[in-house]
Amino acid sequence: MSASGTFAYGEEFSEFFDLGLLGGIVTKGLSLAPKDGNPTPRIVETPCGMINSIGLENIGIPIFIKEKLPFLMGYDTHTIVNFFGTTEDEYVRAAQALDFDGISALEMNVSCPNVKKGGIEFGRDPEGLHALVKKVRDVCGKPLIVKLSPMVTDISGIALAVQEARADAITCINTLPAMAIDEKTRRPVLGNITGGLSGPAIKPVALKIVWDVSRIVHIPIIASGGITSARDVVQFMLAGATAVQVGSAALRDPFCYIKIINGIRAYMEEFHIKAVSDLIGAIET
């Protein structure tokens, strides 16, 4: 599936390939009210990756449902809506507002590093997160996925709290807080000063977190973090992921999804693997 924030609302990629080939499309993070996002520059390239500080710019849930969802429903895939709020109440109301046919699941963003309120601070404390997820769970009739930040002292405690609050799945990981400075002007490169690091640079970090979390929870894990190839996908599945999200790689090559899907098939043929699910957690240590 696509990773939130790198796939907009799907339309742009539909010009490159049949969106029905994806297992799911994860939308850009949505809030109840539209959001303008951060000042530019919003992007800086780094070794084997990039830092973004879009600032959760989005069109708001009501406009998404009216203008974008019908388009996505035309494809034979699952629409997973990533959403966030700045207060517990906003998370709950956003989840309620997304109770629409045509949306397969919700992904709760409790880990965006790019906004002052909402996002990452919700995802740092196991007790607070447990309470928040539970409140959303109580009003959410759809499968609920919680996307975690890697910037916590105890990822296992966080993952367990999310599972105990009856989330259906966990996405690991969101971007890592990061920054870039222009040494000539002595100024930060990003308009927002700091942002979130993604791309192959964070893949080993994500792999370790997926492995850690997979040994502590029994709900499915969706891996995200620097995946660019079928080999990466197989590695994440061996570490315990049930599904994967591809994000930054698609900004560089929008056709990468198709190449990855074909690559997984070739890997399965080469190693005589009958079902891709046979790979989940099959790491040999």
Added chain:
Amino acid sequence: MSFPSPWDEETFLITLEDERCNSFVAIEDGMVVGYCLALNLANMVHILNLAVHPDYRRLGTARQLVKEILMDAAIKDKVYAVLEVRKSNVPARSLYASMGFSHASTWSRYYTDTNEDAAIMVKDLRSAMVQDVECTVIRNVEVATQTFHIILEGELPLSAPGQFSMVQISNGMEPFLRRPLAILGQKRKRQEMLYRIRGEGTRILSGKKAGETLKVLGPLGIGFTRHDGKKIVYVAGGTGLPAVLSLAERIKSGHFIIGAKNRYDVPLLERIQATLNTEIIIMTEDGSLGNKGLATDAIGDVIRDGDDGEDTIIYACGPEGMLKEVSMLAAKTGILCEISLEERMSCGFGACTSCVVRTIKGNKRVCREGPVFNALDIIWG
């Protein structure tokens, strides 16, 4: 051996005898290893049947067969290509999708042998779609201070003045992102660009030799709008030159103002003088070529009293300060003005929203709704 329920001989013969039928076969090692059958209907071509021998798959045979059908359909002025494919046939769906077919609808239980759904896929043959094309570097030379002229050759879709391409500098992960380069011109399979070394990516690009390959995604963005019959003023500052020049070389008339730091900073001057049948005004900051001053200083001389929005248009690209000043002038005089913006991008096709600009109609993506905007729409920071 390619289908669970293949056509029988009679069906083949009836189809092949139909004068609307078009067929291609692929021959390898002296054998027919694949074929494609299509039916030319009113304004569309319907791809009926495509098969490749299992031993000859993954060699691009199917792609070539479909390409032949599409090229033939384009020659016959067909508007759409249509086909149906089994939902479970993911390799085929990927192939068609990568060739620009989109999923139009699903026919449930269309295949009676397995009760399987058919995906109906359609391609609009009129639109030059965005493609990722492997290109060969033909030329890549420094033509002004830190400014390079690159010519790339490949099966590139046609582009319009003001559009850009995203060029992948490396097949590895460094640099990770592509670089947006304004398309200076395109003739058949060759696309040319001008770029200035700004950082690591463009520095690596400048080292590419003739014969090396690069992947080029494009054409992207919305280019300039042509307004025939108006007096045209082009304003090109610094790295904004290729975008404006791409249009001027197409239209050929008008007043062309170039702004540069000094005389070493003006690329391709001889060519510009040779191709443009127009007044060329050069402004350099140190006066080492043309007149001393900024590009904006020259606009006043070109736009004289009495010129107004009814009969004049300005096309501009360059540094933000210059564009802001040109826009102010346009607002004051009521002259129509289109500006091409430059902004840091990561994808180039609208997915990441990193290149937004504030406009009176809200945030707009430079890569998608631009890079060319009506100057009056921009809210300057």
